[in-house]
Amino acid sequence: MEGKEMKVVIIGGVATGPKAAARLRRLNPRAEITIVEQGKIISYAGCGMPYFVGGDVDSFRSLNTTTAGILRDAAFFRNVKDVKVLDGTLARSIDRKNKIVTAVHGETGESVSLPYDTLVLATGGQPIPLSVEGANLNRVFRLWRPEDAITLRQVAMTEDLKTAVIIGGGLIGLEMAEALTRWGIHVTIVEMMPNILPGLLDAEVAAYLERYLRSEGVDVLTGMRVMSLAGDGGGNVTKVLTQVQDIPSDLVLIATGVRPNTTLARDAGLEIGKTGGIAVNEYLQTSDPEIYAGGDCVENVHLLTGQKVFVPMGSTANKHGRVIANNIMGHRERFKGILGTGVVKVFDCNVGKTGLTEREAREAGLDVVTTLAPAMDSAHYHPNHKPLLLKLIADRNTKKLVGLQAVGLGDAVKRVDVMATALTFEATVDELPALDLGYAPPYSTAVDIAAHAANVLSNKIKGIARASTPGELKAKIDRGDDFIWLDVRTPDEHKKERIEDPRVKLIPLGTLRQRLDELPRDKEIVTFCKFSLRGYEAQTILDGEGYKNVKFMDGGTEAWPYGLVRVGAKNKQD
């Protein structure tokens, strides 16, 4: 490289590409850095598009400016970063032997040859197509490119739409459900899998979120496959047809996810992984060491399983950009992997996951122990407190934490981030409660809810606490098993919100020790309360009194996904 400047060509100008370019420049004032981007808008916050559609963000330009309000366009990259941007330009092929990228300008058709010393592929993802009849009707959208967002907002704002169907209950589907609802459109989410956010949540946690969405006026249909879309004479979509019902729909958003865009890499003979993403090593080099790749076009290593996974995420894309730049400039840095962390805000509900779900953990062959821990996220006497449902998962053998799911009006993301940090350092269920986390009444309880959940897991592993999950109980009920379903809440709580089942018997916790004569010793007893604290306490009391077959119901009524009878409930979540 002596005597002439290093040439770096970067294909892709949204997240990984611009990040790599900026870092490269700061590390090397002389390198020739060129970004080739197919679109006209570069370095924009794709993750912000639902907020633009919903009206939280006034103009698309906001997604494309710095915090100081400066537009991140080609001129910005030229003047500030000394980086050349070829926008509206499609990279067509890579000549690896001669190290030349050929690109074509979208409007002029002009071809350009870009020699490189190092090439960075940041070609992103592309929408997974929905191959059904009617997918080309008017008012059937994807949220993919900036133009999609701009059109969608325009249509939602100005046209008289009453109903929308969102096909796909993933992150974008949920964010867009809120966005469209804000324009007064009634939204139905249709998800093929048994629950929404199937990559993030196990069924009973998703059920909690589904109840919430319904309380916000969004219909949620799960386990339902879209067969076709039907339109009117004018070519506008009017309904979505599934195997069980037709759903009227003035607008359809297809949010069936993305897959890695690997055309260029594949054509150049680079190795593609089993997940479909470009294969990269820890330094984010492809099978050609002069070609790096990052962002939504590559696969990642899951830190907990060591398996390759495809989890496109804006945060990961930015990390990749920096690591790639460091490696190109000789500051060797490993990108070890991801935890599959994902968070999303839907209306006022906060949702997140890190690590593995129970389903993923079982698929990975772990002997898992889980707990459903609903609670208030901060001191119940402080006005800030809001409900949160946590599901914490650990490996019974190693006692290592495996994953956390969190849903509710409370602060889910803080717990997810703490857990992501703990997972990175392979923390055990005993290490979590010992963490010196910040405590003040507006923020948490003296024993934080995540620490509490870890304590429950620890108790379960030791056999001190024994629980039935909602799913296990449901199976028992469906089988017609005989057991005492012991509600240990107050009569008042029982009146307001109860499980309607003949097995249920009410003995408030405070009177349990005095009323043991009402409980036969030869029957199985499943105790419960609202959050499962008193339920667990009741289990230990009955254990202490010599009862041999007692469990508590994991998650209490708060996490019971199969329906409660509520009388005069003020709780929105029904």
Added chain:
Amino acid sequence: MEGKEMKVVIIGGVATGPKAAARLRRLNPRAEITIVEQGKIISYAGCGMPYFVGGDVDSFRSLNTTTAGILRDAAFFRNVKDVKVLDGTLARSIDRKNKIVTAVHGETGESVSLPYDTLVLATGGQPIPLSVEGANLNRVFRLWRPEDAITLRQVAMTEDLKTAVIIGGGLIGLEMAEALTRWGIHVTIVEMMPNILPGLLDAEVAAYLERYLRSEGVDVLTGMRVMSLAGDGGGNVTKVLTQVQDIPSDLVLIATGVRPNTTLARDAGLEIGKTGGIAVNEYLQTSDPEIYAGGDCVENVHLLTGQKVFVPMGSTANKHGRVIANNIMGHRERFKGILGTGVVKVFDCNVGKTGLTEREAREAGLDVVTTLAPAMDSAHYHPNHKPLLLKLIADRNTKKLVGLQAVGLGDAVKRVDVMATALTFEATVDELPALDLGYAPPYSTAVDIAAHAANVLSNKIKGIARASTPGELKAKIDRGDDFIWLDVRTPDEHKKERIEDPRVKLIPLGTLRQRLDELPRDKEIVTFCKFSLRGYEAQTILDGEGYKNVKFMDGGTEAWPYGLVRVGAKNKQD
């Protein structure tokens, strides 16, 4: 212990004591457990008292009930936990030889002997007295026992008070500043140390908070010692006299902190540590292995320094209670120590610290590297975003993280909790940015602000980034040093908010590469912007152009503690 039930006596019924009792019972259904508590109210949320005084919490009873609304009184402990509570009863002495505690009932004067197999000391802290003239005047309060909170609220609500002085700018002092302000009382905080929250914040971070408090109408006087209190003829306090000024005051709250209450332990010949707290081992046993101690009466090990420290905290007290119970019942568990984490909400500002401050780190002999990172806590285009100032500290030699301070309207506590977790696992500055934290626009930026701060530290350690701290710059200015203070913000930003100094020169970052001829090569240049991102970028541009003496100003104008000229500012924080 065979044949007869184990007797556990617990002295102290607020946090550690009840927690230990509840856990003991769950582990052992037969043990005889007795709590001896001096006060009439047990198991209450002491940390919630400022919110009761301020009116956020309606009745004191709320601090003393479970989430389900059940009063945690002696009857509750008897019925639910099968734990005997002797309230209003003062433990007078411990006969270690015969294993008997002698206690006296406060009202009846009746003496009771309590034999124990294991004793738990949870005697808490006690207020550090303020030994000045006038401390016994009317309307001079502490916030210590429930009765104090009840009286304070009554006085604040019903009496016509215009002014209050809070002596001590610690956690309680700040929470109470908000509480009293809510009743329409003008509050002045008088802090003896050079800044408020001296145990939590370095001076320049505290300055940011002090500006905020002033914007909320609270006066803050630091480095000021109270000499005496003066009253009127009726014995009511009327002013607070310091060495420099008299402050009118209809009410005085002494919030000078607590020290461990060790009278009983000391009298029993138990070892007391250098910090003044009861010395305990990792299992929370005192020098008498049959006597455990926890909560505000003991000293802890600081996880980062290995030193003994006295940091009373409700969260730690609860952890202690559980660990003590586990150890008593043979589930051996170590309590390894604390990080000195503390968080507090003051009006809408969130404040927190974990690990060591820069001052503490230097005192511990570390070669520290620090950064001031102000930023928006989430995507700047999303309406949720709020400002936050982070100060991140690492050890230059080991690259290990050492501490974080966070202040602002943004989500400080999440970053504190993530960092507390990272510190526990001895994370380095390179591991923090790699964490797979949750990213969505309402919650964070694609590169989280804490990760960004760690990247800056990493750049500083590598010598890529070079900064002057505000303190260093202030010293240069005071010395009259000649340098170019290069503002690289936009002319608009410069007009609205600027540092008034003849050394300041404005060249917006976008034009810097074109205007190098305006910058002499023989002078020191200190670049700055609002958040220090562009300032750093300018440094790298000038480095690249061969300038030899360039630094950026750490923290930009946002963290500059020495005053800005603001024109038409909408920012509350001035």
